[in-house]
Amino acid sequence: MRPTRLIAACVAAGLTLLTGCSAATNDGGKGGGDLTYMTFETPNLNAQFWDTSISEAEKQAPGASVKKIVAPGTDRDAYAKQLLASGQFPDLLQSITPSTFAQNGLLKPYDKNWVNANFLMPMGNAYKGEVYVPPTNSQIIPEVFYNKKLFAQAGITAPPKTWSEFMAVCAKLKAAGITPIELGGGDPFSASMPLVGILSADVLGKNPHWLQDRYAGKTKFTDANVEAAVAKYRTMVKEGYFEDGALGVKYADSITNFTSGKTAMYMMGSWFLGSVPKDHADDFGAFLTPTDDGSLVVPFSVGGSMAISAKTADPAKATAFAQAWSTNPANLKTLIEGDGALPLLKNKTLADYNVNVSQVYKDSYTYVTDQNTKVPAFGWVTNDDAMPSGLNDAFYSASQALFTSDDIHGQLAKLDAAWDKAAK
CATH class of the missing domain: 3.40.190.10 (Periplasmic binding protein-like II)
Structure with missing residues (x-):
């Protein structure tokens, strides 16, 4: 899957999974509820996955009753904006770009003590000093x-x-x-x-x-x-x-x-790990984009689960549900095996997720757990190092153009102009 800035992936995060996205539905097939939760569906993260994960989180959040809303297509940000415009902004939103909404005061930040207690990289996807999406998982891109x-x-x-x-x-x-x-x-x-x-x-x-x-x-x-x-x-x-x-x-x-x-x-991106053929997985290995001097640089992107609306009528229930969902290892098991997500829950080993993964996955995960030089994956992060809105598409277009054009300076000058316009 290509993460749309990650559940990771889901970041994040990928077309192998996302091409199966269903149309939006107001009830999402999951009963009524006093909290609305915008999700999405893919072949791996299907309706059963969401319904089960929601039910489990409801058990851990007494009194919370959640109604699922399934976003159409792959652009969750755009659909969330549509819901906002129609007065239906959800209480909880999965795999959105936090900065798009937080800068307008639409998201409620998580308590930093809870974030610090539960995640390996507490501020990995923080935006302007606040955590709007729990940093549950990560990707290496590429x-x-x-x-x-x-x-x-x-x-x-x-x-x-x-x-x-x-x-x-x-x-x-x-x-x-x-x-x-x-x-x-x-x-x-x-x-x-x-x-x-x-x-x-x-x-x-x-x-x-x-x-x-x-x-x-x-x-x-x-x-x-x-x-x-x-x-x-x-x-x-x-x-x-x-x-x-x-x-x-x-x-x-x-x-x-x-x-x-x-x-x-x-x-x-490391979401490819979910596509490694199981019948001959040992035929594949992975390394990082080499540098001139051989030093290791990990292009890293921290993803996460759900954002909480600042407009929710019941912030206590919304927060309890979001915290329960985000720390349930069973939810990450699906993402690890099907989408190559690299988990970031504190005090957990791969064995704790009860997963069956290849050696190349295990080798890739060492880049996450080892002390090394991690940098923001260029154009993929959602924290303070995210590019301005629209720049990702301009960067992608430049990448295609540079396949056939020697005008490196001209293409990069276009990116500078696009940046300056978008960042105003």
């Missing part, structure tokens, strides 16, 4: 997934650690007649993944505050270090390291191409 058998076929014995080694691996795969990298370029968000990885590693890895500095006018997309990072992507394209016709490959097809062995590597 990882570089690879096919171990195709690496071995090309005589590659280990994943690359530096950018020069990465380019050498690509060249060796191509020389062996193997397409080095899969790119679902037909879907804008998917087309951006190589740039997300490179910019996170090279730009944010050296200045984790680059996005906040961009708001302050201290940095620009046309700065030399940004243009140098983007030039790496152009090199990958011009060297023929992506498949033929990559801009026409849809996201869903890119998953199939990679898992069926047509390509050796795939730069994608």
